[in-house]
Amino acid sequence: MAAVEQVKSSYALQNSGFWTVNRLRIAGFLTLLTLWELAGASGLFFRGILPSSVLIAKALIELLSSSAFYVHLAVTAIEVLVSFVLGGGAGVAAGLLLGASKRAGDIYEPFIHYLAPTPKIVFLPILLVLFGVGMGSKIALGTISAFFPMALNIAAGVRQVSPVLLRVGKTFSLTPAQTVKMIYLPALVPPLATGLRIALGISIVGCLLSEYKLAKSGLGFLAGQYYESFHVAHMLAVLIFIFVCAALGNVLIERFVRLPGQRPTGK
Amino acid sequence: MRKSWVLAASAALTFVTPALAETFKLAVPQRGLWETAFVEIGAAAGIFKKEGIDIEPLYTRGGSETVQAVLSGSVDLAVSNGLLGTIGAYSKGAPLRVTGASMTGTPDAFWYARTDSGIKRVKDIAGKKIGFSQPGSSTHLIVQALLDHYKIKAEIVPSGSPSGSFTMTMSKQIDLGWSVPPFRLQEIAEGKVQIVMRGSEVPSLQDQTVRVHITTAQTLARKRDLMVRFHRALAATLDYAYSNDAALVEYAKMAKITPELARRVRDEFHPKANMQLKEIKGLQQSLDQALQFKNIAKAMKPEDVKGLFEILIP
């Protein structure tokens, strides 16, 4: 209900006064741009590291019009997608098992719970030697990273299914399969959505950082190469591109993970 | 009937195959260095093709990463690797083999300061902050040796890659940054920074092989013929690079500098004698330094690391 009221009031705001959502976003963007330019021109910092937005824009255009860039983009995209699917999928499976079985959950969930905050990048040297320098090690790191938040979210989601609903199901004599379909699955949509967003974000960061450290190709590798040759504007252009893609990815998940008739999940 | 087709086809193939080039994968730290430019120079001059080799370089951003690449089997050879690190890994059981020398002496490294800092000569660096890459690196070794040699006290600060060091110098976080050509040559030509001291000024380091080419025992056993052919082509490329100006043009294109600067990089910063491939010089000195920098746990003599070296240069 709170969500519906909020949406209503935001629509109301959208139609009153000068500020609309889009105008506010443009204003926000322009403010950031201005701050950047001021910081660069102020002379307080080494200008080489804070190139003007004009230079960054030019670099971005150069990047987007070179075919080599798209090869790197494809490599990173594949790495992220595969780790997201593998890690997320394994996480969902593990989460379901742990949430459904009290015994399994009691024994094994603490492992996942306490390993989750470990920075997975520390495993990178081992993964590099095991899986080589190509996409394999990046996918491995992305998968391991994405597994944990998804497993925890799903396990918590399974356990949080309201006992009231389950009793209602029992009075209707639902079969286990029907229970899953009509009670568990809808209840799992919000944690699944949250898990997907977190898993995507973590896969992206994991793949990019490992590309930056040691890789043959990919956007992280490209950013590193540009920094080494001190083409800072190009490095920043790559990072901006990544940021925009991550934003789009988030928006897609938000739109997709919504069963018909349900309230929009997450805001 | 089908069987004879297969036999005929495979017979035909055995005649065709030698003409197809074999892929040779290299891990190369840092793109643009003259020391590793043989990759592009040799490829452009067709020297590797003549030995039936197709080079596939993998550019990394540091020394240990090239070793990781060769250990994982992703590449056949890790080029231009620090000898101390190699000895350290070997002493811990890594199945590495050194197949050739890459750099003897330290003529390429240099330290520079902003032109507006007033630091022009070595005597000006007393008490200042001097950058090197990271603890245990060759620049760490060289900068300490330089300070010892000149008997000057100054503070040394890890500053990362040439880019990182440049950023710190221009942000006045350190007074001297380190670099190797071709990096910073443009800024020097533009008068933004000036060279204050060079690695070549330490006499004790000039007869020591500091970087080598390495592979693993397994790769060497499996691909010995390919390895031998590669090293033959490598030696030929080196001769070519120092006798033919076309090599300079190719390098200038790759490093995005003028051919004149390219000549300076080759002749001033990489004298041919330092680029010799066959001999690992000053091994005992390297072993002593490896102990000092904790690459190895116990003192070692050349006999102890005999198994590490298998020079393939003709």
Add this chain to the structure above:
Amino acid sequence: MRRRLPVATDQAVSDAVISTKPFRPGRLPAWAMRLLVIAGAVGLWEVCARIGWINPFTAPPPSGIWDGFLRLLGEGEIARALALTTIEAFGAAALGGVFGIAGGYLLHRIKLAGVAFTSWVAAAASAPLVLLYPLFLVIFGRNAGTIIAMGALGCMPAIILKTKEGLDGVRPVLLNVGKTFSLTARQQFWMIQFPAALPVIFTGIRIGLLFAIINVVGVEFLIAVGGLGYLIANLGDRFDYPAMYAGIFFVVLVSIAFFWITERLERWLLSSK
């Protein structure tokens, strides 16, 4: 799916509440099972590494790792690295917490801003902010300050989002109660809204600490300033794999400890409300 899913029967509920389950012989408590699993894994690793089924250079046997750990302790490296990483992680979480809660409050209070910018913040949470380190190095220098700043930036999006979620999710029923008591807006906020949002906000801070540790160790891994991340990267560079694995396990232990502490803290703070 043949297996019967757990259903909240009266028996199950009272079992959970009263915990008078009789100890069934042959069924070990969960913690014992966990120890068994760990011991089994370690034993298996030791044997495989010694026989050579696992490459002992790249995956040294646990006994070698233990030696490496003792070596690190003896040289004092690990204590120093631990101290530095701890200070940086808590500093980053504190900074990120302060700005994150403030940001989340703003996005909640100014509804239009919330609608406009929440997706930007969510995108920032998925972006590799760590790769902006050259910029931070220039501004803060090659020291712990950079790492704390980057850690703070890394955990802010999560805290902002959770704070906003918490404040947004306060049930209108509670707010209406406040109105019937004619509370001022300020009283309304501090007496009803904030306390009601606190559980979610605390989840945000816990997630924030998680992200702070991950970002801090990640940055340490990439830039050689010090701390556990650097230690692990350096040991890997030196091919001292036994000590590197020891370092990795140590990081795991440390993050477990941090997590446990913050969970206890959260429980204590919430229970005293």
